[in-house]
Amino acid sequence: xxxxxxxxxxxxxxxxxxxxxxxxxxxxxxxxxxxxxxxxxxxxxxxxxxxxxxxxxxxxxxxxxxxxxxxxxxxxxxxxxxxxxxxxxxxxxxxxxxxxxxxxxxxxxxxxxxxxxxxxxxxxxxxxxxxxxxxxxxxxxxxxxxxxxxxxxxxxxxxxxxxxxxxxxxxxxxxxxxxxxxxxxxxxxxxxxxxxxxxxxxxxxxxxxxxxxxxxxxxxxx
Amino acid sequence: xxxxxxxxxxxxxxxxxxxxxxxxxxxxxxxxxxxxxxxxxxxxxxxxxxxxxxxxxxxxxxxxxxxxxxxxxxxxxxxxxxxxxxxxxxxxxxxxxxxxxxxxxxxxxxxxxxxxxxxxxxxxxxxxxxxxxxxxxxxxxxxxxxxxxxxxxxxxxxxxxxxxxxxxxxxxxxxxxxxxxxxxxxxxxxxxxxxxxxxxxxxxxxxxxxxxxxxxxxxxxxxxxxxxxxxxxxxxxxxxxxxxxxxx
Amino acid sequence: xxxxxxxxxxxxxxxxxxxxxxxxxxxxxxxxxxxxxxxxxxxxxxxxxxxxxxxxxxxxxxxxxxxxxxxxxxxxxxxxxxxxxxxxxxxxxxxxxxxxxxxxxxxxxxxxxxxxxxxxxxxxxxxxxxxxxxxxxxxxxxxxxxxxxxxxxxxxxxxxxxxxxxxxxxxxxxxxxxxxxxxxxxxxxxxxxxxxxxxxxxxxxxxxxxxxxxxxxxxxxxxxxx
Numbered sequence: 001x002x003x004x005x006x007x008x009x010x011x012x013x014x015x016x017x018x019x020x021x022x023x024x025x026x027x028x029x030x031x032x033x034x035x036x037x038x039x040x041x042x043x044x045x046x047x048x049x050x051x052x053x054x055x056x057x058x059x060x061x062x063x064x065x066x067x068x069x070x071x072x073x074x075x076x077x078x079x080x081x082x083x084x085x086x087x088x089x090x091x092x093x094x095x096x097x098x099x100x101x102x103x104x105x106x107x108x109x110x111x112x113x114x115x116x117x118x119x120x121x122x123x124x125x126x127x128x129x130x131x132x133x134x135x136x137x138x139x140x141x142x143x144x145x146x147x148x149x150x151x152x153x154x155x156x157x158x159x160x161x162x163x164x165x166x167x168x169x170x171x172x173x174x175x176x177x178x179x180x181x182x183x184x185x186x187x188x189x190x191x192x193x194x195x196x197x198x199x200x201x202x203x204x205x206x207x208x209x210x211x212x213x214x215x216x217x218x219x220x221x222x
Numbered sequence: 223x224x225x226x227x228x229x230x231x232x233x234x235x236x237x238x239x240x241x242x243x244x245x246x247x248x249x250x251x252x253x254x255x256x257x258x259x260x261x262x263x264x265x266x267x268x269x270x271x272x273x274x275x276x277x278x279x280x281x282x283x284x285x286x287x288x289x290x291x292x293x294x295x296x297x298x299x300x301x302x303x304x305x306x307x308x309x310x311x312x313x314x315x316x317x318x319x320x321x322x323x324x325x326x327x328x329x330x331x332x333x334x335x336x337x338x339x340x341x342x343x344x345x346x347x348x349x350x351x352x353x354x355x356x357x358x359x360x361x362x363x364x365x366x367x368x369x370x371x372x373x374x375x376x377x378x379x380x381x382x383x384x385x386x387x388x389x390x391x392x393x394x395x396x397x398x399x400x401x402x403x404x405x406x407x408x409x410x411x412x413x414x415x416x417x418x419x420x421x422x423x424x425x426x427x428x429x430x431x432x433x434x435x436x437x438x439x440x441x442x443x444x445x446x447x448x449x450x451x452x453x454x455x456x457x458x459x460x461x462x463x464x465x466x467x468x469x470x
Numbered sequence: 471x472x473x474x475x476x477x478x479x480x481x482x483x484x485x486x487x488x489x490x491x492x493x494x495x496x497x498x499x500x501x502x503x504x505x506x507x508x509x510x511x512x513x514x515x516x517x518x519x520x521x522x523x524x525x526x527x528x529x530x531x532x533x534x535x536x537x538x539x540x541x542x543x544x545x546x547x548x549x550x551x552x553x554x555x556x557x558x559x560x561x562x563x564x565x566x567x568x569x570x571x572x573x574x575x576x577x578x579x580x581x582x583x584x585x586x587x588x589x590x591x592x593x594x595x596x597x598x599x600x601x602x603x604x605x606x607x608x609x610x611x612x613x614x615x616x617x618x619x620x621x622x623x624x625x626x627x628x629x630x631x632x633x634x635x636x637x638x639x640x641x642x643x644x645x646x647x648x649x650x651x652x653x654x655x656x657x658x659x660x661x662x663x664x665x666x667x668x669x670x671x672x673x674x675x676x677x678x679x680x681x682x683x684x685x686x687x688x689x690x691x692x693x694x695x696x
Binding site for chain 3: 356362370371375376383387391398401402
């Protein structure tokens, strides 16, 4: 954290800081006694996307877990609008949607019930009707089908439908393209483009490039 | 509190501090053990009811005290580690557990040894012995959880929650067992709490108790240091230290 | 409880009950286990009238204890496996409230059926009618404590290798007070003695658990998932 004196010296620095949504400051992660990564820093303003890539085991999932507050970094901190996330945790998680490595879907619930539950946990009211989000994710015909009967790709789509339903400023997507068909890829890219155009930000870990039209994409290679 | 903990709670600082302190505690403990045992075995009189067998209380009572004290210390250290994320506290809690379990076991074993000549049986479901047995289970559970979780930081924080829950439960367990034993056995002989203890027995007992505490302090410091080294084996200070030791 | 926390509590409770209703066979297993344990205990000590009189209260309680331990592995296991637990942790609702809802659901799904089964098997164990009301009272106050304390330890062991054996190891010592007071109360009632004292003690254990355990379980989950 810069001291207040520094901020007074450079008033613009302060203004610029408050515009940033998500920042990682020299993050280091240790898993099972091995350093996965260290000195990872980035800053995302509204409308910017961070694409995280790297070989298997390089810590992409760990980084995303740290960014959403599930994991603790060994060193460094994650900031939301300039404040350490744990100091503004309720505010932070109200504005963030995380789609993790596992989909977060209960197999014994139907698609609609899964989304209803996601809405019950969310801070904001759903921005649109549930059926519309399912339609757009390509699951319009499955609304009352048990999630157990969906394929892996369809489950992924259901997890991503949460993003469409619940308004959030920041998306943290861990391997969103896994198990998706080419049509699904295009779908996710489209979601991300629209999200960024609306002033949102996202961190996406993936082996594949994110193609989101004219949206600025920063690359981070672990 | 926070800044204090972080200044003196840095692994590096603690490592050097404990390396200086541990031998002093160990030495003092050895001296007091010698003095206490001399007082307990030679100077103090045999009990008019229990005869020479009474001398086992000089080991039994301090280890029973220690078993409870170590649990409280362990839970407190775990709580500090959990709330303020102090690594030293985590390592300290983890290092204390086997010692506490050993004290508990010693209290049980000496109680049992004492029971054979006094009660004519190795085990009596006396309230204190039973509480002590459950305390041993709590220690063993804590250690089992610590070993089951691979990541040490996760293990430390999970262990802290378990120790704190156990701490809340210990008074309730003790009270319930006490209630149970009065219900089932009627008032029993209270061998370890004679109405008034004579000075010739009290002094060696206290000396032994302090010797036990110092022993715990010395050993827990050494063990904490080992835990810290293992925990921090990737950090610069640990590597420098290893290089330093190797050069010596 | 604020309106937002209420909606979070309601959402989790509704979902867990729905999930429970869709996995009925899993609900039945602890109950079947419960009856088997009682049958085995009676087979081991003999069905002598004099022995059974003495044995009924401890047998009912020991079996309930073991059966509830068996069911506790389920509290967080599935949510951990499918990633729903991460979503709970990242909800803006207080985690302790959401965990409290899961505990309430566990009690409704496992504790209440077990209580009813216990009342049925008293007929097989020759428990005097005078003790029946007391038995019901101890179970009503005691089974929520199973779920509350159990949730903390289930949270601590979720997703661990060998958690099936670790969980009972950690939890059974903590059930000691409940076992002592409850069995004491039922025995006293069978002898026609007053039992208010024991019931107050169990109720205070329950009150303490309600205050402490959801918070401890939330802390345990955060510790385990980091």
